[in-house]
Amino acid sequence: QKEVEQDPGPLSVPEGAIVSLNCTYSNSAFQYFMWYRQYSRKGPELLMYTYSSGNKEDGRFTAQVDKSSKYISLFIRDSQPSDSATYLCAMSGQTGANNLFFGTGTRLTVIP
Amino acid sequence: KAGVTQTPRYLIKTRGQQVTLSCSPISGHRSVSWYQQTPGQGLQFLFEYFSETQRNKGNFPGRFSGRQFSNSRSEMNVSTLELGDSALYLCASSPTTRDNYNSPLHFGNGTRLTVT
Numbered sequence: 001q002k003e004v005e006q007d008p009g010p011l012s013v014p015e016g017a018i019v020s021l022n023c024t025y026s027n028s029a030f031q032y033f034m035w036y037r038q039y040s041r042k043g044p045e046l047l048m049y050t051y052s053s054g055n056k057e058d059g060r061f062t063a064q065v066d067k068s069s070k071y072i073s074l075f076i077r078d079s080q081p082s083d084s085a086t087y088l089c090a091m092s093g094q095t096g097a098n099n100l101f102f103g104t105g106t107r108l109t110v111i112p
Numbered sequence: 113k114a115g116v117t118q119t120p121r122y123l124i125k126t127r128g129q130q131v132t133l134s135c136s137p138i139s140g141h142r143s144v145s146w147y148q149q150t151p152g153q154g155l156q157f158l159f160e161y162f163s164e165t166q167r168n169k170g171n172f173p174g175r176f177s178g179r180q181f182s183n184s185r186s187e188m189n190v191s192t193l194e195l196g197d198s199a200l201y202l203c204a205s206s207p208t209t210r211d212n213y214n215s216p217l218h219f220g221n222g223t224r225l226t227v228t
Contacts, residue, residue, distance in 0.1 A: 104154040
């Protein structure tokens with residue numbers, strides 16, 4: 001079993017829809033949680049960075065962490081065609097935080 | 113501020129050869145990490161360097177090695193290439209300090225290595 005599980009999709013939504021992306025994990029030592037966006041032929045771009053449980057909002061993006069359920073989510077409001085990309089969740093423990101454990105990514109397409 | 117720069121963008125090598133990839137971190141970042149991305153395994157951690165010292169290492173064979181220079185630039189070397197080494201190799205830098213590991217990673221656009 002992988003330490004981080006993510007539904008690979010693909011996921012297609014109409015423009016303006018609310019998108020929900022999710023990851024589950026098995027290692028209770030994970031404390032730092034990130035979401036990255038990766039466009040084709042590009043490197044991952046950091047979207048959200050959170051510590052422990054709770055919510056964090058940045059513009060149209062909201063990240064949620066539920067450590068009791070070992071479950072994290074990313075919500076995208078008013079989705080735009082430019083949001084079409086692969087979304088990767090990542091997480092790490094207290095030490096070695098540069099050693100990130102990634103989900104396999106969810107490919108999202110927003111249809112105009 | 114310039115982002116993480118990786119060179120070259122594309123490489124084609126033959127089995128058995130060796131290859132060196134280069135990474136220039138964001139100015140002021142002293143930590144450089146390397147990741148391998150493949151369709152089957154996703155992103156996997158190779159190693160991290162901080163102030164010219166390897167601080168953390170993933171579960172890859174010894175054919176994969178790296179180093180960091182005094183200006184924080186880093187190189188990654190893969191010897192005796194195998195077909196399975198074909199992947200996107202990503203470098204990431206972070207502003208982490210010696211005692212504080214926990215800063216987000218900023219990735220470059222990677223080097224696409226194809227082994228034939």
